[in-house]
Amino acid sequence: xxxxxxxxxxxxxxxxxxxxxxxxxxxxxxxxxxxxxxxxxxxxxxxxxxxxxxxxxxxxxxxxxxxxxxxxxxxxxxxxxxxxxxxxxxxxxxxxxxxxxxxxxxxxxxxxxxxxxxxxxxxxxxxxxxxxxxxxxxxxxxxxxxxxxxxxxxxxxxxxxxxxxxxxxxxxxxxxxxxxxxxxxxxxxxxxxxxxxxxxxxxxxxxx
Numbered sequence: 001x002x003x004x005x006x007x008x009x010x011x012x013x014x015x016x017x018x019x020x021x022x023x024x025x026x027x028x029x030x031x032x033x034x035x036x037x038x039x040x041x042x043x044x045x046x047x048x049x050x051x052x053x054x055x056x057x058x059x060x061x062x063x064x065x066x067x068x069x070x071x072x073x074x075x076x077x078x079x080x081x082x083x084x085x086x087x088x089x090x091x092x093x094x095x096x097x098x099x100x101x102x103x104x105x106x107x108x109x110x111x112x113x114x115x116x117x118x119x120x121x122x123x124x125x126x127x128x129x130x131x132x133x134x135x136x137x138x139x140x141x142x143x144x145x146x147x148x149x150x151x152x153x154x155x156x157x158x159x160x161x162x163x164x165x166x167x168x169x170x171x172x173x174x175x176x177x178x179x180x181x182x183x184x185x186x187x188x189x190x191x192x193x194x195x196x197x198x199x200x201x202x203x204x205x206x207x208x
Contacts, residue, residue, distance in 0.1 A: 008037060012084060012094035014046075016098060018049075021053035030190050031071075040072060078114055085119065097182065101142075131158050134147065
């Protein structure tokens with residue numbers, strides 16, 4: 001499946017087996033809606049995650065609800081000869097969402113036995129933005145050390161920790177909060193309600 005590579009940014013998305021399929025689906029939807037060509041790699045556990053949490057049988061544009069299917073490019077997880085395995089293929093960065101502890105460890109130690117791990121290694125070596133979205137809780141010392149190692153290598157660790165100051169009214173609101181942060185980190189435009197706007201303080205003796 002090919003996409004129009006001349007429009008907007010080129011963003012790689014990796015989906016792994018940590019719980020949080022709703023984040024992954026919404027991220028892909030919003031990246032494509034924001035004009036980014038989205039290169040998707042789903043691990044076998046990521047595929048199972050989509051099935052178990054969202055009852056999706058595949059990770060294609062129709063299943064993920066992508067309104068601009070020409071902006072979604074699917075890449076085979078086991079093909080380390082794919083274009084995403086080469087630094088000569090220019091992208092604007094990569095997001096691993098959600099990121100399992102296993103994938104966190106593999107990327108932190110530079111493993112490249114599959115396309116998802118290799119694409120992350122390429123993103124780091126080419127000094128492009130790599131955003132990793134762990135959802136595991138609590139995190140062990142090993143997880144924290146791997147996260148630190150990735151941070152020192154130039155990655156951004158962005159836990160799936162939604163804020164509540166926007167007064168969310170649904171699970172979708174919480175998902176959008178996290179996804180909006182990820183889009184901001186990649187400078188992809190969106191209309192999600194994630195901006196903090198402090199309320200004016202009332203003067204003494206007055207009420208709002």
